Amino acid sequence: MLQKIGQLVGVGVIAGVLVAALALPAVGGLGITARNIATGFLNMPSELETPPPPQRSTIYDRDGNVIAEIYDQNRELVDLDDMAPVMQEAIIAIEDNRFYEHGGLDIPGTFRAALRTASGDTQGGSSLTQQYVKNVLVESATTQAEQEEARETTISRKVRELRYAVALEQRMSKDEILEGYLNIAYFGDGAYGAQSAAQHFFSVDAEELELEQAAMLAGLVRYPYLYNPDVNPDAAKKRRNVVLDAMVDNNAITQKEADEAKKTDLNLDVSSPSNGCVPSDQPFFCDYVVQEIEKSEQFGENETERARWLRTAGLEIHTTLDMDMQNAAQDAVDEWVPRDNESGKVAGEVLVEPGTGEIRAMAQSRDYGPDGDNRGETSINFTTGVNRGGSTGFQVGSTFKPITLAAALDQGKGFGTSFGGGSSTTVTGQRNCDGGRLPPWDVSNASESSGGSFDMITGTKQSANTYFAQLQADVGLCETIEMAQTLGLKRGDGTSFDNERTQANNSFTLGSEEVALIDLVSAYATFASGGTLCDPKAITSIEDQQSGETIEVENQCEQVIDEDVADGVAYLLSNTFDGGTTDGLEIGRPAAAKTGTTDGNAAASFSGFTPNLAGSVWVGDPRGPQNHPLRNVTLGGEHYSQVFGANLPGPIWQATMREAVEELPEEDLPNAPSKFGGSGSGSNASPASSDGGVPNVIGQGEAAAVRELEEAGYQVNVSSSPIRSGEPENSVAAVNPDPGSTLPEGATVNMFLSNGEGNNGN
Known part of the structure; x- marks a missing residue:
């Protein structure tokens, strides 16, 4: 008790002396004491930094609408x-x-x-x-x-x-x-x-x-x-x-x-800003933006500092997201693969602007949440790789084949490069990047692809596995891998393709590697932009309210392949809408696209582009596509015995792109480069015969087509195996080489008849 009283007295004395020291002049002995205390007080550290206190950061779409607030x-x-x-x-x-x-x-x-x-x-x-x-x-x-x-x-x-x-x-x-x-x-x-x-x-x-x-x-x-x-x-x-x-x-x-x-009541109207990405209407894009800030050295020395900066600096984060395109993508994936579907399947889609890399949409048919055990909920962004908080990637099937086309064109091979071998073949002599010889590879075409001889145009149209297996062997497996890496592709786990496990992979051209969808769409955007590869970009600028600094995020773009090579791939992919695997998936303006289906229908994909927008779709099962394939599944009220790239991812892409491009100017795809044997006509035009060229007989009956080809000076070989095509049964589905190709007199033209069953895509 006495100690407590003493403490109180001491406190009072100290306070009193401090007050006197600060308020009164020093006079007499008491003044000296007060002055000494005041001097000691005034000699204490006094410089107090008063930085702005922590405040909430806001993420905006490209039109200034709020996506999320984080604090x-x-x-x-x-x-x-x-x-x-x-x-x-x-x-x-x-x-x-x-x-x-x-x-x-x-x-x-x-x-x-x-x-x-x-x-x-x-x-x-x-x-x-x-x-x-x-x-x-x-x-x-x-x-x-x-x-x-x-x-x-x-x-x-x-x-x-x-x-x-x-x-x-x-x-x-x-x-x-x-x-x-x-x-x-x-x-x-x-x-x-x-x-x-x-x-x-x-x-x-x-x-x-x-x-x-x-x-x-x-x-x-x-x-x-x-x-x-x-x-x-x-x-x-x-x-x-x-x-x-x-x-x-x-x-x-x-x-x-x-x-x-x-006399008034409190009249509360309680509300709070939503904190973080979970309550956002665009949660996976929001998460990508957060990951972009936290993982990028541009925004701080270490991840801890960057995370704190994001949540305390009152940042105004302006992004590339186009809400109309985002809504189109989200509506499409939700319609075709509902979020709570009993089969556990998921659809993801990314839209990117060619020439800038700006992400216009990022959607997947899942609710955003931390409990993956809840059906239809996940915190994993399946459209990106582990370096941005995503998955380790997924196989994308034949949407990888354009990589081989680019590698072949880059070596100077033309559209007329052809291989035979029927509906199945064995490829021998492939070597990995260390020069080691790979074992023989038995490869067959999918049910919707035909046998016979193919060139680049017909092989791409029909997505013939046998053709691309032989084309890859001709180009070189290592060269094909190098082209993929040139186009910005890598494994979803962040590792490169030229590691020991990949070097033994004969089927690289068929999309057997697990990649992130955002990297795939960036590669397709490179074809759309004349060979310019851009890093995916989600943020355009960040205004730091504490420092007053504005950080402008520049586009990271580089010309990685020749324009002719990119234009050649675009031309080949544009032909898939004319009796090929993407037939019926047109969007009302010039476009180029490719389907993809993995072995055993484990997963399916679709990638395509116009000159000003590229989009990629993937459908599969995040629990493991090989163990949970796309067979005998019911999605969106539709039963699928087998899912192919064209019958589920294709319609998602089509529905999205039709709406997404409405406000974009319509542009033609580039002409087919003549150096590769193209006619020079725009890729959105139908092939047409020219003097000395192969006549366009697609859609004609067999007898009439043979007669016209023979009158043009060619020999005709009619394949005994009809192919799946949108053309009427027994009419001409395709010819090889393509209509308009210039051949010497007496050369053989391979003709393929339609089975009249349409096509499911590859």
Whole structure:
């Protein structure tokens, strides 16, 4: 007891001497003592950094619509002029009614605070400046020790705050301090600062607060939980009325105004900004943006610093997302592969702008959530790789074949490069990138592909495995792998293709490697842009509200293949809509595309583009496509005995692209480069015969077609195996070489008849 009394007396003496030291001149012996204490006090560290407190960051789409808000503390900084005068008057009346009179140290309040501190109660008595100092010290603490020091209930902490407050008053105006305090103070229920508190409790901005609302908010800062109006409305109302009385005493309002305000109910309209990507309507793109910031060295030295920056700096993050395109993609994947389908299948789609790499849409048929055991819910972005919080990738089947086409054209091989071998063949002599010989490879065409001889055009149209297996062997497996890497492709787990496991992979051209969809669509965008590969880009700029700096994110693009090579691939893929595997999936303007189906229908894909938009779709089972194939499944009310690239991913792509390109100018695809044997006509035009060229007999009956070809000076070989085609049964489905090709007189033209069954794609 005596010790306690002594402590209280000591506190009172210290406080009194400090007040005297700061307020009175030094005279006589007592003056010397006061002066010495004052000198020691004034020699204490006084420079207090006052950085902006943590505030929420906002992610926007390309039109400025909010995608998500992310924060550690729900705070939005505003100027004092953007806070209602009654809010300012209310906080001064209840917390520091002499705020504009003292120099940071309120003498009566200091005595009161010192005594309460000794009793273990740090509340009350401190000036607004001192409270601001304490909040700054708490918010700027970066370690647990600093946090504890800023909150400790000791005389030394109180004295330190006093010193900082006195110094702060010398370099900041009263209005600046008041503004800082109203932005940093905690008002409870997760709301930091007057602006967020006004939005949270009343759904208005701070400048719109009415008297009774401002009084209620001002009453919260003393005990935010005790007076929380959403939890303890009666206590909040009583506290509000206390504030109103204080405002009358401080001549801020009249007694009549206070009495009228006391009669009102609290009239809460509680709301909070959604924090993070889970509640966003575009959660997977949101997650990609978060990953882009946290994983990129452009935005900080280490991932921890970048994550903190994202959640505290009040960033304005402007992105590439086009909401119309996003909605088109999301609607399509949800319609064809519903999120809660019983088979557990998922569809993902990415749209990218060629020539910039800007991501226009990123959708998948799943709800975003942490519990993967809930059907239809996942936190994994299946459209990207592990380096951006995604999966390890998936096989994409024959959508990989254009890589081999690019490698062949890059070596100078022409459209007329042909191989025979029937509906199956054995490829021998392939070597890996170390020069090791690979074992013989038995390869067969899918049911919708035919046998016979193919060139680049017909082989691509029919997606003939036998053709591409032989083309890869002719080009070289290692050269094909190198082309894939040139086009920005890698395994979804981030490793390159030329590792030991991949080097023994004969079937590389058939899409046996697991890749991320976003890398695949970027490769297709390279064909659409004349050979310019761009890194996928989600962020255009970031405005840092704390530093005032704006970071512009530049496009990372490079010409990686010759324009003729890219145009040649585009021409070949455009022909798939003319009796090929993408027939019937047109979008009403020039386009190029390729289907993909993996062995045993484990997964299916579709990739295509116009000159100004590229899109890729993948459908499969994230539990493991090989163990959960796309066979005998019901999706979107439709039963599929087998899913191919053209009968499920294709319609998703078609539905998306038709809507997504509506606001884009219609552009023609490039002409077929003559150096590869092209006719020079636009790829959106139907092949036509020319002098000395192969006549266009597609769609004609067998006899008439043979007669026309023979009259043109060619020998005709009619395949005995009809092929799947949209042409009428027994009419000509395809010829090899393609119509318009120039051949010497007497050369053989291979002709393939249609079985009339349409096609499912490959």
